[in-house]
Amino acid sequence: MQPATLDEAAKAVREAGRVAIGKWSGPPDVFRLDLRRLAGPVEITPENLSATFLAGTTIRAVDDALAPYGLWWPVDARPDRTLGAVLATGGPHPGRTGYGPVRDWVLGLEVILAGGARMHLGGQTMKNVAGYDLTRLFIGSGGTLGVIGAATLRLLPRPAEMATLILPQEHWTKTLDLAAACEWDGSRLLVRVDGRPNQVARRIERLTALGGEVVPPSAWTDWYRRSKGRYVEKEAPDWSTVGAPLLGRWRTDEPPPLSRLALWVREAVAPGSPFNPAPKEVRQHA
Amino acid sequence: MPNPSLHNLAEGVDKLPLAEDLRTVLGPKHVRTELGERMAYAYDATGEKHLPDVVAFPGSPEEVASCLRLARRYRTPVVVRGAGTNLSGGTVPIRGGLVLNLLRMDRILSIDPLRRRAVVEPGITNGRLNQHLRPLGLQFAPDPSSMAVCTIGGNIAENAGGPHCLKYGVTTGHVVALQVATAQGELVELTDDDLYDLRGLVIGSEGTLGVVTRATLRLTPVPAAARTLLAVYDDLYAAGRSVSGIIAAGIIPAALELMDHENLVLTRQAGYGAFPEQAEAALIIEVDGDPEDLDDEITAIEAICRQEGAVAVQAAETEAERAEIWRGRRANFGVLAQSSPFVWTQDVTVPRHRLPEMLQEVAEIGRRFGLKIATVAHAGDGNLHPTIPFNPRNTMERERVRKADHAVVAACLRLGGSITGEHGVGLDKLPGMVQMFSASQLVLMARVRRAFDPEGLLNPGKLLPSPKGGF
Numbered sequence: 001m002q003p004a005t006l007d008e009a010a011k012a013v014r015e016a017g018r019v020a021i022g023k024w025s026g027p028p029d030v031f032r033l034d035l036r037r038l039a040g041p042v043e044i045t046p047e048n049l050s051a052t053f054l055a056g057t058t059i060r061a062v063d064d065a066l067a068p069y070g071l072w073w074p075v076d077a078r079p080d081r082t083l084g085a086v087l088a089t090g091g092p093h094p095g096r097t098g099y100g101p102v103r104d105w106v107l108g109l110e111v112i113l114a115g116g117a118r119m120h121l122g123g124q125t126m127k128n129v130a131g132y133d134l135t136r137l138f139i140g141s142g143g144t145l146g147v148i149g150a151a152t153l154r155l156l157p158r159p160a161e162m163a164t165l166i167l168p169q170e171h172w173t174k175t176l177d178l179a180a181a182c183e184w185d186g187s188r189l190l191v192r193v194d195g196r197p198n199q200v201a202r203r204i205e206r207l208t209a210l211g212g213e214v215v216p217p218s219a220w221t222d223w224y225r226r227s228k229g230r231y232v233e234k235e236a237p238d239w240s241t242v243g244a245p246l247l248g249r250w251r252t253d254e255p256p257p258l259s260r261l262a263l264w265v266r267e268a269v270a271p272g273s274p275f276n277p278a279p280k281e282v283r284q285h286a
Numbered sequence: 287m288p289n290p291s292l293h294n295l296a297e298g299v300d301k302l303p304l305a306e307d308l309r310t311v312l313g314p315k316h317v318r319t320e321l322g323e324r325m326a327y328a329y330d331a332t333g334e335k336h337l338p339d340v341v342a343f344p345g346s347p348e349e350v351a352s353c354l355r356l357a358r359r360y361r362t363p364v365v366v367r368g369a370g371t372n373l374s375g376g377t378v379p380i381r382g383g384l385v386l387n388l389l390r391m392d393r394i395l396s397i398d399p400l401r402r403r404a405v406v407e408p409g410i411t412n413g414r415l416n417q418h419l420r421p422l423g424l425q426f427a428p429d430p431s432s433m434a435v436c437t438i439g440g441n442i443a444e445n446a447g448g449p450h451c452l453k454y455g456v457t458t459g460h461v462v463a464l465q466v467a468t469a470q471g472e473l474v475e476l477t478d479d480d481l482y483d484l485r486g487l488v489i490g491s492e493g494t495l496g497v498v499t500r501a502t503l504r505l506t507p508v509p510a511a512a513r514t515l516l517a518v519y520d521d522l523y524a525a526g527r528s529v530s531g532i533i534a535a536g537i538i539p540a541a542l543e544l545m546d547h548e549n550l551v552l553t554r555q556a557g558y559g560a561f562p563e564q565a566e567a568a569l570i571i572e573v574d575g576d577p578e579d580l581d582d583e584i585t586a587i588e589a590i591c592r593q594e595g596a597v598a599v600q601a602a603e604t605e606a607e608r609a610e611i612w613r614g615r616r617a618n619f620g621v622l623a624q625s626s627p628f629v630w631t632q633d634v635t636v637p638r639h640r641l642p643e644m645l646q647e648v649a650e651i652g653r654r655f656g657l658k659i660a661t662v663a664h665a666g667d668g669n670l671h672p673t674i675p676f677n678p679r680n681t682m683e684r685e686r687v688r689k690a691d692h693a694v695v696a697a698c699l700r701l702g703g704s705i706t707g708e709h710g711v712g713l714d715k716l717p718g719m720v721q722m723f724s725a726s727q728l729v730l731m732a733r734v735r736r737a738f739d740p741e742g743l744l745n746p747g748k749l750l751p752s753p754k755g756g757f
Contacts, residue, residue: 047639127707136486157536
């Protein structure tokens with residue numbers, strides 16, 4: 001089903017049993033909720049460096065809407081993915097190297113909970129410690145706690161310039177100091193630098209000294225295309241601890257097992273676990 | 287003043303079975319039940335007082351876990367405590383019970399400069415950790431004003447902020463993983479790579495979801511250069527507009543702090559000569575990064591300040607001048623607290639562009655209730671600390687402060703804000719939680735709390751209001 005409004009989506013959740021969101025491959029009898037019609041900006045507030053979008057908006061559309069205001073969301077996930085998918089999975093996001101995880105770039109969420117109730121989590125302020133940080137809990141939870149219907153994003157001024165380089169991997173620590181975004185294909189690094197023109201020029205100079213070569217920005221598109229559907233085991237702890245040029249966290253049909261504490265939290269937030277049920281039995285923690 | 291509870295004033299609490307068992311586990315000298323010792327842990331920076339029954343000083347994660355298992359066996363409330371510098375009453379043991387003081391667990395376990403990671407115990411102070419990191423060119427970025435004495439465990443429990451969080455973000459962005467002792471007395475590892483960000487839930491949970499026994503921190507390179515401006519105004523709102531103007535121009539300084547007239551006078555009188563006494567407001571603006579980049583930013587910021595009506599914009603010429611400005615800013619709460627028998631501090635946060643309106647609201651509320659409100663703000667983040675000096679023995683004045691507090695919170699919420707940006711809810715802001723959240727939002731949070739702590743023993747009576755028959 002493709003709801004046209006958040007209320008329609010909430011009603012569908014209320015009436016459905018188990019719900020699979022987006023491309024989640026649940027069991028055959030599951031109710032399928034497709035949010036792609038719930039797309040577009042709700043509010044853009046340049047003076048606060050924030051903007052609210054519906055979850056079905058693609059990353060490309062988010063960027064197109066922000067550009068005229070000189071605004072930018074530093075989460076540079078694949079452009080054809082929806083905001084909801086990026087938030088539900090928490091990535092992948094090459095910009096994690098320079099800007100930190102997706103969770104750091106969301107101020108608030110509008111979610112639909114088990115039973116179909118709508119709820120605001122977080123808000124629109126940069127700092128907020130009132131109660132528990134449920135916004136972060138939902139981001140990266142694989143859509144298992146509720147449906148993300150809209151999100152208020154924390155933004156930055158758009159960098160005046162960006163450049164993309166390919167580097168050999170051996171100087172990775174020095175590279176990561178200069179990189180805004182970084183991906184790794186097993187032997188080379190794909191790096192983006194950004195900032196004011198003189199900053200970018202300085203960074204390019206330092207990276208070329210390390211053997212880097214400037215390439216057109218389309219290198220990212222090629223990279224995404226090649227990496228589509230690919231899953232990288234966390235076999236390279238060096239990478240994952242410095243800023244994670246990881247392509248994926250987990251396969252969309254097989255989440256990692258949850259700890260006992262996490263299962264209790266899931267039962268507290270989404271009683272009965274109606275969202276994104278596993279195609280097979282979920283592996284549970286001993 | 288609030289009364290220490292009478293039920294546990296009596297001598298003989300050293301015969302408490304819990305205390306006896308704790309002594310077996312921790313050794314007699316790490317468990318205290320004398321009245322004087324308990325008095326020392328009856329209050330925090332807010333001034334509310336309530337005696338704990340027993341104070342324990344565990345020395346390891348395993349000992350913390352053991353303490354929690356014992357507390358559970360005796361169904362005794364547990365309040366975890368670092369330096370007690372929080373500004374919301376979060377560490378006052380309002381239901382008595384066990385205070386766990388983590389100051390013995392103050393080691394740095396490892397620093398990995400290459401991967402920018404440090405593993406520390408919760409009792410280390412923010413200041414001492416940063417002293418160790420400096421020579422490596424690294425820092426733990428969150429810088430609450432109490433950083434010289436407050437602990438990393440406390441920073442995590444409160445999700446602490448600070449002036450430089452404008453650029454670097456609050457504590458949760460600087461904690462990669464936690465080891466937590468649960469209410470059941472088990473040690474669990476929570477990381478930011480987990481499917482559910484339980485790490486993020488525990489950060490800022492004010493000791494209600496578990497006890498942090500070890501933290502893996504993300505370290506940040508110390509910027510190559512920093513420059514600091516002091517912009518002086520004869521109009522508070524012109525200062526507020528300058529803040530909005532700087533953000534709207536796409537500049538995010540490292541810090542952007544506002545001090546109003548009352549604060550400037552008190553800070554100057556306390557001996558910090560850098561601050562003007564005549565002005566209505568001043569902004570402390572700091573930019574950092576590569577030295578080559580700073581001139582452009584300083585020029586742009588100065589132009590915006592002057593355009594909005596700054597009467598003077600002075601740059602700190604030397605590192606000593608810069609340090610002096612920050613010492614004065616950090617001394618602010620202490621200076622205010624000394625000016626009066628008691629101060630009520632708020633922590634309201636509004637969307638950044640609402641700051642000038644919020645400043646006006648606060649001034650108007652002060653006039654309406656006949657109260658002197660001094661405001662200092664992490665202005666770039668829209669986070670204000672309106673502070674009201676008052677005499678708690680004057681019940682009339684106390685009532686006016688309560689009403690003014692309610693009005694400030696209401697104004698902040700009307701402008702789309704949050705009742706607390708960095709100080710936490712604790713005890714002080716429980717009434718604000720009801721103003722800010724719907725019943726269903728509060729119920730959801732209470733369910734999460736119960737998932738972690740089914741028996742309600744971790745810092746009970748804090749963070750979430752408990753209406754009759756509710757959670």
